[in-house]
Amino acid sequence: MESLTVVETLQPAVRAIFWVGALITASLALWLLYMVITGFRIWVLGNGDLISPKLGKWAVVTGATDGIGKSYAEELARRGFSMMLISRSQEKLDDVAKSLESTYKVDTKTIAVDYSQADIYPKIEKGLAGLERILVNNVGISYTYPEFFLHIPDLENFITTMINVNITSVCQMTRLVLPRMEARAKGVILNISSASGMFPLPLLTIYSSTKAFVDYFSRGLNAEYKSKGIIIQSVLPFFVATKMTRIRKPTLDKPTPERYVAAELNTVGLQDQTNGYFPHAVMGWVIAILAPIQLVICLGLRLNKSQRGGYLRRRKLR
Template identity: 40%
Template sequence: MFLQWIGIATTTYLVIKLVYYLAQGAYLYFFRTYPDFNKYGKWSVITGATDGIGKETAFQLASRGQNIALISRNTERLKNVAKEIESNHNVQTKCLAIDFSGDEEIYDKIADFLQGLDIGTLVNNVGTDQELVRFLEQSNLSLIIRNLVRVNIMPTLKMTQIVLPGMVERKRGLILNLSAFTILQPIGKFAITNATKSFVDLFSRALSYEYESEGITIQSCRPGAVGTKLSQQFGDLEKMTSIKDYCTSWLATVDKARWTHGHWQHAVEAWVWEKIPTALVQKLSDYFYMEPGAKIMKELEKKK
């Protein structure tokens, strides 16, 4: 009888846990309700704003009445995106061309650029990647290390340092930081990139506890492969979640959780990814990502 009760209790616990996860997933990804982004402030600041998730997020926030401050590397693309936003939505835009792989002095320029704006939302989206080879086999290891730290880690820290004091003073604000669900497992030939993404995720979740009492919402987003230029090394872009669909889903999770995968498909992929034995992850990543990715990167280099 004792063993029977243990079995019943265990089964009940697992069923309740499953129902909880399903209900939580449905709440996050299927009941799409959006916050009033204007309650945080009039301006949204987006890094890496001329392509992919950053660009689409800028358009979606503009469609909800946000003025958009765009920060990215290419001046011409920035002007084109700003012009398109202003022509489609009755909002203001500001542009700043910055290469985030530069020295720390770039953040003085960014601080001056953002001076005086009622910044309600910060989207730390800018990022870069490594070659899909082992650590010591990177073609220019010192440069790779420097760029990954400067582009994947420093902007999240420094941009937060710039905008957070104003948010705390106004007792309102939203910070959205882009990580990746690959952080759930160590992946060979992806060590530096994965580590930098892990930093962003842990920093974001810890900071959310520090500043929630100040009225600040901070969320880490862990997407999988979305149909962006940065993701083309991982396979056919047409088979991935579209950028528009992903951002539409992701922005509906704001204010609902400290972290999210942004889209139900990515949540399912992440759940499976986390449960797979680590040794098998290495083999699968080599088969599905690394070998095809290396071929694609070689082809891109040839075209250049």
């Protein structure tokens, strides 16, 4: 009799636990379904023909002669855009321009400038007049090797150069193209940040911080101008097999720049902030959701210390 009374007493609590469990299970199921549908929409269906000459004839790419920048120029030309190519070497610009013209039968223009200098923007503004519909802010530099802040060679000039190339260029190029985009209520700006801007990265601290700026700048500006028909996307790739990363052999998680860019362009208009490539998106999700930030910083410090030691040992052997 007494045990029956205990059971009756516990029944409301059991029911409550059951319904809480059922609610949590249903919520998780709905969240998982939403993630699957969203992932299918982004990584399988893509954005269709959003990035096409329907936006306008011309696309502008900075840092257009190597790596990801060159691949953006090639992919956009393949899609029918005429290309304005901006980089430091006129010789390399001419080579890329000739290749695009012969392969894709598009018009090209070039501007040779050094983004480490602050006085280049009047020249760029004159060259851009009337051309911009898509801007890819890709130009950027990183460290020669991971290093402690005070041990960076020629630190004062290094700081100025890094800020001019990685931060000032993004702000100034956006300043030049945004008024015409706003006037036409149409345009796309892709700002190439880096996954290292998602968290502090010791021994690459200045680079990581400049890329975090690009991410925050892009997302804030997108909120300002999205309602005006302008897409401003923050792109945060992990490792891509380029000269800058010194990765020679592509793998599933370290794709060729061509493969990365083709995947990334299909996310435009679907994601305001993107890792651009499905394996990178999985890696970004794991780091952002599951990995404690202190663990990420600790692992980054350990990895970069190891790379620093290897680089310095190789220098001594030369």
